[in-house]
Amino acid sequence: DFSVYNAIMKGTLVHCLSLHKDDFQLWNDAIVGVSEKGTISFVGNGCDVKTLSEVYGFSVDQVTNLGRKFLIPGLIDTHLHAPQYAFTGTGTDLPLLEWLNRYTFPIESKYADLQIAEHAYTKAVKRVLSLGTTTGCYYATIHLPATKLLVQIINQLGQRAYVGKVNMDRNSPETYVESTENSLKDTEEFIQYCLASGEEGKRLVTPIITPRFVPSCTTELMTGLGRLAAQYNVPIQSHISENCDEVKWVKDLHPECESYTDVYEKHNLLNEKSVMAHGVYLKDEELQKFADAGAGISHCPTSNFQLASGVFNVRNALDKGVKVGLGTDVAGGYSSSMWESIRQAMNASNTFRFGREFNSVGYREAFALATVGGAEVLGLGERVGNFWPGKEFDALIVDPFVEGGPFDVFEWENEEQIFEKMVMMGDDRNIESVFVGGKLVAGTSKV
Ligand SMILES: Nc1nc2[nH]cnc2c(=O)[nH]1
Numbered sequence: 001d002f003s004v005y006n007a008i009m010k011g012t013l014v015h016c017l018s019l020h021k022d023d024f025q026l027w028n029d030a031i032v033g034v035s036e037k038g039t040i041s042f043v044g045n046g047c048d049v050k051t052l053s054e055v056y057g058f059s060v061d062q063v064t065n066l067g068r069k070f071l072i073p074g075l076i077d078t079h080l081h082a083p084q085y086a087f088t089g090t091g092t093d094l095p096l097l098e099w100l101n102r103y104t105f106p107i108e109s110k111y112a113d114l115q116i117a118e119h120a121y122t123k124a125v126k127r128v129l130s131l132g133t134t135t136g137c138y139y140a141t142i143h144l145p146a147t148k149l150l151v152q153i154i155n156q157l158g159q160r161a162y163v164g165k166v167n168m169d170r171n172s173p174e175t176y177v178e179s180t181e182n183s184l185k186d187t188e189e190f191i192q193y194c195l196a197s198g199e200e201g202k203r204l205v206t207p208i209i210t211p212r213f214v215p216s217c218t219t220e221l222m223t224g225l226g227r228l229a230a231q232y233n234v235p236i237q238s239h240i241s242e243n244c245d246e247v248k249w250v251k252d253l254h255p256e257c258e259s260y261t262d263v264y265e266k267h268n269l270l271n272e273k274s275v276m277a278h279g280v281y282l283k284d285e286e287l288q289k290f291a292d293a294g295a296g297i298s299h300c301p302t303s304n305f306q307l308a309s310g311v312f313n314v315r316n317a318l319d320k321g322v323k324v325g326l327g328t329d330v331a332g333g334y335s336s337s338m339w340e341s342i343r344q345a346m347n348a349s350n351t352f353r354f355g356r357e358f359n360s361v362g363y364r365e366a367f368a369l370a371t372v373g374g375a376e377v378l379g380l381g382e383r384v385g386n387f388w389p390g391k392e393f394d395a396l397i398v399d400p401f402v403e404g405g406p407f408d409v410f411e412w413e414n415e416e417q418i419f420e421k422m423v424m425m426g427d428d429r430n431i432e433s434v435f436v437g438g439k440l441v442a443g444t445s446k447v
């Protein structure tokens with residue numbers, strides 16, 4: 001029965017089975033079968049099409065030949081702020097706490113207006129999809145209606161996502177703050193709204209509990225959020241130890257806690273479903289708590305450099321057994337592109353190598369962090385991140401040879417060098433197709 005396949009594609013497949021260096025695979029002339037349901041049926045390497053077609057029951061003329069184009073997993077942005085997309089690339093002059101008050105809170109407060117929200121959220125989601133981000137873990141704002149609207153927009157545009165209504169009931173401007181009671185009530189309504197938007201396993205959007213960060217949330221609010229997370233069995237995201245002044249502030253606010261990590265832990269906000277952004281200043285004991293809890297870190301190097309926050313040591317976190325993915329942290333980060341995050345993750349790791357021996361993160365590993373790493377951090381390791389049969393076909397067709405593209409390829413270069421050029425210099429001009437769950441949702445081929 002040939003109709004069980006949605007597509008059969010032949011091209012150069014590049015993916016990572018895990019973060020381990022031996023699990024990077026680049027296969028010329030690989031063949032991937034995509035089922036009717038949008039999942040990966042099979043992956044063939046080094047076999048001739050005829051034999052494969054007999055084994056898997058497709059006809060040879062069903063095969064789309066991608067030539068020397070690459071087939072790679074979609075990129076996973078484990079931390080971005082949808083409302084901040086509007087001012088991405090500006091406000092690059094201040095450190096975190098000043099940046100929040102001066103640029104971020106005034107912009108986010110505008111999302112009380114649904115027209116502004118619709119316009120900006122549509123632009124934001126379209127942009128990241130076209131750059132190859134097939135899964136995004138989003139912060140919205142404190143506003144329930146606009147956050148529901150973000151869910152609708154993501155569903156319409158066909159991206160896979162985690163979306164959080166932001167919670168803030170202290171240390172926030174008068175124009176951008178909520179009462180503890182409303183914060184919890186709106187969060188619960190938002191969770192129910194998302195969960196009702198489709199069946200488990202088929203839904204594109206998952207609700208995520210989103211205390212902005214410790215300074216923005218009272219103990220009472222954090223306790224309530226921890227309870228909601230457990231009651232609805234939903235993931236949790238926040239920020240942690242991003243900046244020195246922030247860490248000091250949290251210490252002053254919570255003298256009863258041993259560490260920043262301890263604050264989240266004591267409020268039941270640190271578990272295997274938690275994604276904490278940054279973690280630049282986490283002590284080894286805190287990283288150990290992350291590893292023990294199964295909590296993940298979203299490493300956002302572009303943001304860490306832009307806000308002059310500091311440099312996260314990915315190698316150390318990985319050595320301690322902590323799950324790590326990459327994020328853009330737009331607009332703390334000046335780029336919505338996960339390709340930029342990959343490059344900045346390499347730069348960040350290279351800073352630990354200045355003048356000494358250090359096993360820094362190379363391009364293969366950074367690519368792994370942006371795919372399988374992100375999937376693990378979001379608890380989606382069984383569903384996305386690479387081309388393992390049975391997983392969702394969340395994938396990109398990348399054309400390194402595109403006319404007018406951002407780099408040139410020379411005839412003596414091999415496939416891996418070409419792929420490395422894509423990782424280091426490629427952009428949306430090279431991204432021909434973006435698939436989520438087997439459905440074409442963006443790319444230059446989609447007009
Ligand atoms: N980078 C970043 N850090 C934060 N900490 C609390 N809020 C934010 C935010 O919006 N961006």
Ligand SMILES: [Zn+2]
Pocket residue numbers: 079081239277329332
């Ligand atoms: Zn952030």
